[in-house]
Amino acid sequence: MATELDAQISLEELQLAARNHGLPLEALRHDVTPLGLHYLLTHFDIPFVDAAVWKLEVGGSVARPLSLSLDDLKARPAVTRRVTLECAGNGRALYAPRVLSQPWLQEAVGTAEWTGTALASVLDEAEAGESAVEAVFTGLDRGIQGDVEHLYERSLPLEEARREEVILAYAINGQPLPPQHGFPLRVIVPGWYGMTHVKWLQAITVVTEPFTGWQQDVAYHVRESEDEQGMPVTRILPRALMIPPGFPEFLSRTRFVDAGLVHLQGRAWSGWGAVERVEVSTDGGATWVDAVLDDPMGEFAWSAWTFDWEAQPGEYELSCRATDAAGNIQPLAADWNHDGVCNNGVQRVGVVVRGT
Numbered sequence: 001m002a003t004e005l006d007a008q009i010s011l012e013e014l015q016l017a018a019r020n021h022g023l024p025l026e027a028l029r030h031d032v033t034p035l036g037l038h039y040l041l042t043h044f045d046i047p048f049v050d051a052a053v054w055k056l057e058v059g060g061s062v063a064r065p066l067s068l069s070l071d072d073l074k075a076r077p078a079v080t081r082r083v084t085l086e087c088a089g090n091g092r093a094l095y096a097p098r099v100l101s102q103p104w105l106q107e108a109v110g111t112a113e114w115t116g117t118a119l120a121s122v123l124d125e126a127e128a129g130e131s132a133v134e135a136v137f138t139g140l141d142r143g144i145q146g147d148v149e150h151l152y153e154r155s156l157p158l159e160e161a162r163r164e165e166v167i168l169a170y171a172i173n174g175q176p177l178p179p180q181h182g183f184p185l186r187v188i189v190p191g192w193y194g195m196t197h198v199k200w201l202q203a204i205t206v207v208t209e210p211f212t213g214w215q216q217d218v219a220y221h222v223r224e225s226e227d228e229q230g231m232p233v234t235r236i237l238p239r240a241l242m243i244p245p246g247f248p249e250f251l252s253r254t255r256f257v258d259a260g261l262v263h264l265q266g267r268a269w270s271g272w273g274a275v276e277r278v279e280v281s282t283d284g285g286a287t288w289v290d291a292v293l294d295d296p297m298g299e300f301a302w303s304a305w306t307f308d309w310e311a312q313p314g315e316y317e318l319s320c321r322a323t324d325a326a327g328n329i330q331p332l333a334a335d336w337n338h339d340g341v342c343n344n345g346v347q348r349v350g351v352v353v354r355g356t
Helices: 011-019 025-029 070-075 119-126
Strands: 056-060 066-068 079-086 109-118 134-145 148-157 167-172 186-188 201-207 239-242 255-258 260-269 275-281 292-296 303-311 314-324 349-354
Touching: 025 239, 025 260, 056 119, 066 119, 070 109, 070 167, 109 119, 119 167, 119 201, 239 275, 260 275, 260 314, 275 292, 275 303, 303 314
Parallel strands: 056 201, 255 349
Antiparallel strands: 056 066, 079 109, 109 167, 134 148, 134 201, 167 186, 239 260, 239 314, 260 303, 275 314, 292 303, 314 349
């Protein structure tokens, strides 16, 4: 019952998969993802940072440039937000033909409690100029992608950067950021895909023209070919995931349950507003029935859902799908794109129901 990929995994993909890791789907049981189980994607190397000498430099088109130590940031008013983060490439390995990059299935997600200080207050203190349009976030991680050597950098329009929920985070789940999650400081932009949440932050530069760095202008676009610009990836599309029921066969991960009442459960989220409906199919997507949906764990965090299935002996394909407040419905299959992003096609879980 396993799904076959369209080609054998490459050594390059294996190298990326060995460096990064996703959320084991059974860990969806946790309202807040334990730190070691939260998904992780590192584009280049994890920088070594000495917090004693590190500074966040805020400059560009501002009246008052700032140079802030970690202690300076911690002395500012603190806020903790529960936020669901998802990689824009989640589901990439399920596209056909497969795009050569980090081979995510559907596990590149996690929900954590991030603690930091409001980005808006820092920008206000720096006094961005009237002609400013964007804030550029520069990390300490450097590498080559698309034949271009660069530091990892992304930008946000100032109106997005000034949203009250956007924070400069120095802690996760009550602990200092570990090196792999961006120590000593990262950006948290609730509702946006993970590429926006720049780690190992060293500078914020206010600019008067749209930023055209490689990670912003070339990467993370929905496009049909390398020759077109396409549409930039921004907010998270709706997705529901199911905790695989029963227990697995080691290699295929096919699930085994006994006939009778099977309690299905999972999580659902969207960056376009709260999820308002989750549906479950037990026949490969032919028919759908509403699940019971709980309130979200936070304004920008996932919701729990449950569904009771009266399982009869046989083989089944289970799926779930989400609909958000903006009316976006999770598709059975997402349209292919050149970068392998935004694949929020429904999860398919093979289940064998054993007779009693």
